[in-house]
Amino acid sequence: MEILKLVDVSYSYDGKKNVINHVSLSIEAGKYVSIIGHNGSGKSTLAKLILGLLEAASGTITIFDKVLSDKTVRELRQRIGIVFQNPDNQFIGSTVRDDIAFGLENRCVPHEQMEGIINEFAVKVSMEEYLDKEPSNLSGGQKQRVAIAGVLAMHPDIIIFDEATAMLDPKGKREIHEIAMQMRKENPGLTIISITHDIEEAFDSDEVIVLNEGQIVMRGTPENVFSRREELLKVELDLPFVYKMRNALIKEGYDVKDIKTVEGLVAFLCR
Ligand SMILES: Nc1ncnc2c1ncn2[C@@H]1O[C@H](COP(=O)(O)OP(=O)(O)O)[C@@H](O)[C@H]1O
Ligand SMILES: [Mg+2]
Incomplete structure (x- = not known):
């Protein structure tokens, strides 16, 4: 089932240049889709259009079977959760x-249900021991985990991460990634849209959409998109590390075509 569909959507901040330029795309329910593109390619604008925080100049956005409009925006927005880039702005x-x-x-x-729900979702992000702590004292990764708990507790059908790990250290990034993977396992119907300029994060998704200058320039499985390095370089992106490493090994004559994870690569190299 299609959960999100954009048809010929354009948006301009100044009425002159289209920051989103005739974008059409559809996303199936339960998929984990990465939208990648360098800074300024229009990713956050696209997220704001989907949330109804900005109104498209032309085209239609359909969420479930409802067209996003003044009349439907409140209802539809309740079904979408978003985690933003800056952990400090979420609290x-x-x-x-x-x-x-x-x-x-x-x-x-109702208040009597609240405590149970809060605990349940704090546990999901391993923050149950921090419930009485001040958010300002947490690390960036912990802050984002709390933000995710808040979003998950609302039972959204779609969750959007807009550069949610961009300000985190590698450990924080890893933790958020693991939570996203866990979410996926626990809620097969949940659609995850991960917006990032960090191509490494697109690695595990079902599908990768590449945005450049407000247009979709590539779309496919990670395997497919990451086999087209020239095209990625043209839009100021590059391959994830594992793909680069794997390609280098293939060039040297090693049979590593089927290795798609860092762990797999490490295991191979150790052998
Ligand atoms: N509030 C705004 N007013 C005017 N221009 C904006 C605004 N927000 C973003 N832009 C411009 O729109 C383009 C796309 O921005 P954005 O959607 O934030 O890209 P990304 O999230 O991919 O970095 C950029 O050129 C940016 O400068
Ligand atoms: Mg952005």
């Missing part, structure tokens, strides 16, 4: 608990 509450509670209060979840 409203004075404790982690308040923060996860915030969205639930907005949704009028």
